[in-house]
Amino acid sequence: MTQVSMAEAQLCLPDLVLAAVQGEEVVIAQNDQAAVRLVPVAAERPRPRFGSARGKIFMADDFDAPLDDFREYMP
Numbered sequence: 001m002t003q004v005s006m007a008e009a010q011l012c013l014p015d016l017v018l019a020a021v022q023g024e025e026v027v028i029a030q031n032d033q034a035a036v037r038l039v040p041v042a043a044e045r046p047r048p049r050f051g052s053a054r055g056k057i058f059m060a061d062d063f064d065a066p067l068d069d070f071r072e073y074m075p
Contacts, residue, residue: 001024001026001027002019002025002027003027003029003034004026004028006030016028017038019038020038020039021040025037
């Protein structure tokens with residue numbers, strides 16, 4: 001974990017941002033107390049493409065037919 005003062009952060013902000021993006025925990029202190037933690041912004045999740053599974057899913061003709069195991073319970 002890297003902890004720097006507010007004055008140090010003003011001088012080397014690009015380096016601190018780079019360290020945070022690379023996974024290092026960066027804390028900026030104010031009056032010798034942790035005030036801010038730099039964390040990378042989470043990547044946007046890809047949007048679903050409707051119809052992208054067309055032709056990949058197969059449903060049998062007897063999908064909703066009663067199962068043989070339950071035949072005795074049926075009228």
